[in-house]
Amino acid sequence: MTTQAETLTLKLERLIAAPPQRVFAAWTQPELLNQWSSPAGISIEGGDLDLRVGGHWRVTMRAEDGSTREAFGTYREIVPAKRLVYTHAWHMGDGTTPETVLTVEFRAKGTSTRLLLTQTGFESAESRDGHQIGWSSSIDNLEKLFAEKRA
Amino acid sequence: MVTSARTKALDHVFGALADPTRRAILARLTHGEATVGELAEPFAMSRPAISKHLDVLERAGLLHRVPDGRVNRCRFDGAPLRGAHELMEDYRGFWDDQMDKLAGLFEKERKR
Numbered sequence: 402m403t404t405q406a407e408t409l410t411l412k413l414e415r416l417i418a419a420p421p422q423r424v425f426a427a428w429t430q431p432e433l434l435n436q437w438s439s440p441a442g443i444s445i446e447g448g449d450l451d452l453r454v455g456g457h458w459r460v461t462m463r464a465e466d467g468s469t470r471e472a473f474g475t476y477r478e479i480v481p482a483k484r485l486v487y488t489h490a491w492h493m494g495d496g497t498t499p500e501t502v503l504t505v506e507f508r509a510k511g512t513s514t515r516l517l518l519t520q521t522g523f524e525s526a527e528s529r530d531g532h533q534i535g536w537s538s539s540i541d542n543l544e545k546l547f548a549e550k551r552a
Numbered sequence: 553m554v555t556s557a558r559t560k561a562l563d564h565v566f567g568a569l570a571d572p573t574r575r576a577i578l579a580r581l582t583h584g585e586a587t588v589g590e591l592a593e594p595f596a597m598s599r600p601a602i603s604k605h606l607d608v609l610e611r612a613g614l615l616h617r618v619p620d621g622r623v624n625r626c627r628f629d630g631a632p633l634r635g636a637h638e639l640m641e642d643y644r645g646f647w648d649d650q651m652d653k654l655a656g657l658f659e660k661e662r663k664r
Contacts, residue, residue, distance in 0.1 A: 415572070441573075442598020465598045491595075527590075530580035535596035537573040 411520040411529050415540050419547040421507035422482040424514040427543060428505060429485065434460075437546050440538035454479060458487065470494070474503075483507055489520070499524050501532075516540070558635060561613070565636045568612035573597075574605050578614060581628035585618070591626065 417424050427433040429452050439445045439462050446469060448460030459473035471492045478486035484507070490500040506517040518536060523529040568574055577591060588606065592599045606626060609615040613632040617624040 413572075440595070440597040440601070442601035443595055462595050464592075464595060465600065470595050526583055527580075530576070530583060531591075531593060531596045533576040534573060534580060534591065534602075537576040538597050538601070541571075541573060 409521070409523040409526065409529055411518070411523070411533050411536070413516075413518040413533070413536055413540065415516045415518075415544065416510060417514045417516050417544055417547055418512075419514060420482075420512060421509050421514045423547070424516060424543075425482045425485070425507050427546065428507075429479075437542035438539050439542075440535045441541070452476060452479065473498075474500070477502075499528070561632060562635050562639065564612040565614065565632050568608050568614055569636070571605070571608075574609055577602070577605055577609065578628060581615065581626055585625040585627045587620075587623045587625055589623070 419427075427437065429450070431448070431450060434448075434450075435445050438460070442465055444463045446461040446463045448458070450456070450458035452458075454476055456476050457473065458476065459471060461469050461471045463469045472489060473492070474488035474490055476485075476487045478484060485503075485505045487503055488500055489503050490498045492498055501520050501522040504517075504519045504521075506519075508515040508517065518540075520529075520532060520536075523532070569578075580586060580591065588599050588602055591597075591606075592602050596602075606615060606617070610617065614629055616627045616629055618627050619625075
């Protein structure tokens with residue numbers, strides 16, 4: 402039997418054509434995050450991050466209709482080239498800020514990285530599915546970023 | 553020709569499935585119908601970006617756009633997966649054989 406917590410957890414796995422330290426950098430350096438972390442058709446308008454345990458991050462995304470939405474959170478665990486744990490919340494515009502927790506693991510696989518993303522604490526299956534679509538699209542960008550660099 | 557029509561259908565299905573984002577969209581739709589707007593929310597992707605993926609899924613027959621008032625609702629259709637499943641079944645024997653050999657190898661190692 403699956404519990405509700407299990408069904409409201411998102412797990413994604415992807416092989417990225419770069420070693421863990423470079424994929425970790427892409428996940429933690431603003432100029433690199435700008436290049437891949439928004440899903441297709443969504444742009445990054447601004448943001449900042451303070452990469453230390455307890456440090457905050459925030460990013461503003463803009464959709465093609467001009468509407469914006471801000472995501473923000475706090476770093477909980479930082480193990481360079483290995484593991485990153487942080488909270489992830491959205492300003493929904495109605496005053497609510499639903500929060501989830503992201504764990505990103507970077508495992509060396511030859512000269513590539515097996516990326517494991519786990520996001521927990523979704524309020525609904527719809528929200529989890531929506532994030533699965535968004536992350537899949539963003540990680541497509543990440544994959545392409547390194548595929549181009551290696552080529 | 554029957555075989556070429558079947559092959560083309562398979563090409564479309566596997567082409568549609570060969571993309572993590574489209575698999576994520578399908579996974580969402582197996583939980584119920586959704587409009588393009590709902591699929592794009594919350595900032596999952598832009599509507600045009602979502603629509604491009606929906607076109608590919610629709611061409612493979614895995615998705616139908618059902619008019620509902622002023623919008624279309626997207627509905628998952630698993631029927632085209634039957635052909636893909638049948639193809640995979642053809643390889644199942646190969647996979648099971650390999651597993652039997654692997655199990656046999658471990659068994660020999662253990663007895664040594």
